Amino acid sequence: MNNKPSEIRKSPIFNKYVIITPGRALRPHDLKEYTQNQPNPDCPFCVQNVNKKNIVDKIKTKNDTITSIKNAFPAVSLDNQKAYGVQEVIIESENHQVELADLPLKQIESLLDMYAQRTRVIAKNKKIDYILCFKNQGSKAGASLSHAHSQVFATKIVPEDLREEMILAQRHKIKHNTCAYCDIVKMEMKSSRKIYADKYVVAFAPYASQFHFEAWIVTKRHTDSIIDLTQNEKKSVAKILKHLALKMKELNLSFNYFLHNVISDKQQHFYIKIQPRDGVWAGVELGSGLVINSVSPEAAAKYYRTK
Template sequence: MNSELRKDYFLNRYVIITPGRLKRPRSAVTRTIFVKEKECPFCPKHIEKSLIIKSYFKNKKTKTWQIMVLENKFPIVSLKSFKAYGQNEVIIEAPEHGRDLAELSIKEIINLLEVFKERTKELSKLKRIEYVLIFKNQGGRAGASLVHTHCQVFALGILPPEVEEEISAAFKYKITRGDCPYCDIIKTEEKSPRLIWRDENVVAIAPYASAYHYEAWIFPRRHIDNIIYLTKKEIKSFAQALKKILFKLEKEDLSYNFFLHQVIKEEDQHFYLKIQPREAVWGGVELGSGIIVNSIPPEEAAKFYRKV
């Protein structure tokens, strides 16, 4: 297969797939701050009580929690700020120091997704909040600063321009073609070699014009705007797909980001989760032209994930 210029499904974004430079995943050089357990601010003994928002799934016998939500001690935005209104939260995924998300059980990941759902719902109630982003940075190349497994919540008083652009493009697609672009993506890709995993509730794919090595998207089959509307069965399926993908990345020691693509006030959008491994470093072509060069074809990425 020679190099191929590919366009996103419906956005005006381009990628050049260059399989001639295909290589096996390599361990990423990380600069994560490996704070010792006795100094870690996310370990139960060291959590600042003034930052606690809520704890979840407490063990009745040991009285320990599985998940804890904190206010970010160093927030980018604040509900008290007029100039930079919003809310920053940290979601500690497990009390144990040294466990990674990929190592959690399906039940524990289900619980985490339930917390994502609850935090989205609670923050959506605030009148001035227009957007709720839940994301994870895993590994130094992905911007992680602490090793204790955690995600973050970034709620804003504006809708980010890139998100607004995608909403607008999706609306235009539906007007001209009569259906949701993401629903069409699901229909097309679950029959393609880019399929990673599927069941009756969820489809996971490597997108056709992947901008990142081993990029993966997880969709609910049902057309819903955000995670609030996921059913128990859908959350279980999401947890299974997420576990499968993250386990493979963890095995290869690859840094990654994931985030929820969701809207809280725009109707008729399609919720999904993006996982973007950060093995490659963008250079002059990407930064100068905006066209991404990806040496891992998504067909190969999907094969990588499907392999047990």
């Protein structure tokens, strides 16, 4: 039994509070048996069902193809001045029965190339200021289709939470003359929350994690966008992203990940935020904004470090 007391933690830089309650360790009966994605002849992302007119980009890999298509049910579009933006679906593989954890490293690296490619193209539109590349995997994470895919969402509106993050990062810059994210990297490199580090990236479970098994992947070099990543950096990101996906697959966790890009913000630092979705936010979280996390980031990092 874990008798560690609860602890209120605040992000070292941002205005986010979390209550870590490590009394509930992950137990075998908490886990569900993993079920393999089954074939579906009607899947709209399988190659035989994709409308060629909707294809906007392709990257061919050794034995596969990554395809970006127009979203069939967009919340925003270039034709709608009241909800202006771009929404695309990136089909990560032609194989219906694989997921992110199953993809070869080179395929995941090419997926990052596709994110960069679409971000570069969409950013040329002067009306667009915010581009989000994201993935929903599993029903708890909001995925409505099982075929491996992610999405690109772009609009002229920068979300308020992200604006606040930008303001706080700018204040940190003025006060310390350093990048907030670079300082987070330095702090987490020395902590028990570090999951992985090499010459190019570091992965860690953040000090004030809002989600069970939350992890961030951050470049060591200060670079503001996926567009600017070198191939070596993409290889490192792909390597740890695959490892994290495999470890989440072991626990059968649904998850989201996000890559933000604010065109007008030249102070941002590239990172991927991975947020597993095994819990449900209830009264405390929804009513107060305080998040209760029953898996400490130290325990999450220890799990992720295992082979």
